[in-house]
Amino acid sequence: MDSPSIVGLSGQLALRQQLDVVANNLANANTNGYRGDRTLFQTYVNKLNVPGREIAFVQDRATYIENRQGAISSTGNPLDLAIDGEAFFAVQRPGGQPGYTRDGRFKVSPEGTLVDGQGRAVLGEGGAPIRFPDRVTAVEIRANGNILVTNEGRVEQAGRVAVYSGGDMRGLRKAGDGLFDFPANTAQPVDLDSPDNRVRLVQGSLEASTVQPVTELANLTLLQRSYEGIQRIIADDDSRIRRLIETLGRPN
Structure with a gap:
């Protein structure tokens, strides 16, 4: 599997984790004393033993608690x-x-x-x-x-x-x-x-809860757009690989 697909799939997994966090925050927007969660991500680029090749992916490093007081x-x-x-x-x-x-x-x-x-x-x-x-x-x-x-x-x-x-x-x-x-x-x-x-x-x-519903709803919109954008990248990469296979498989 090429790097674009790995990055895309790992990015979608990270976005799914972030979506769970945002959904839980929204569910507790009216919970007294609740402190919202946030996610921390990290990207990796690892060199392979093949000249000119590398592999990249995204990892959700941690979920942490907001360190601030509610109103x-x-x-x-x-x-x-x-x-x-x-x-x-x-x-x-x-x-x-x-x-x-x-x-x-x-x-x-x-x-x-x-x-x-x-x-x-x-x-x-x-x-x-x-x-x-x-x-x-x-x-x-x-x-x-x-x-x-x-x-x-x-x-x-x-x-x-x-x-x-x-x-x-x-x-x-x-x-x-x-x-x-x-x-x-x-x-x-x-x-x-x-x-x-x-x-x-x-x-x-x-x-009050530290969660700001308007901010979380905006985060949901951004997550949806990011997920759709990554899906297009994966689909384009899949089409590229399919065309490459079809081209190489044609008889001379």
Whole structure:
């Protein structure tokens, strides 16, 4: 197979991977705390042991997560939380291991535990679930994570929301169900009381997805045109090879 066909087929495979990424981004354009994916491609040109010949192809090197924060907007719900800064909430997976998320749509379970939209317990200081007392009439969650509740006319602290960071965010990976994973043994609690801290919690607000639907739709159009262009190159190359075979196969 000649180089134009190899480049074309490898390019179409790379475009298919990119299409999957764009489609997933569009599906999560309204998902709170979602960070869009991007693809990274690399082209190769390898010399062959035949003089004047080389082979070229395209490889999708990696899919990476956008390292930027979504817009924060007010909801008025006192249990909604947004993180202003580079950190993540921790929630308890069914197996007991923590997962990390930017989606702060929280609620109180019938058992009095603060949980996320999937019913997973939100973890506080020390990695323990946060439990509210009975008959709470008001909730205040401060920028440093302290939870103050009004219980039978008395204000008391019900716990503290913990947030975590993993150092180099390039190692962040999506784990499904809206969760992220840090590289092994890199998750560390953020000291929200530190004077050098640049992270704060915003009560009654949620972080929007980083996906821009208009941009993603434009990307879909470009992908379609690129795919069609490559298909024409492959078809032209196939016709060239067919004509060459027909010419060489004719009797003198």
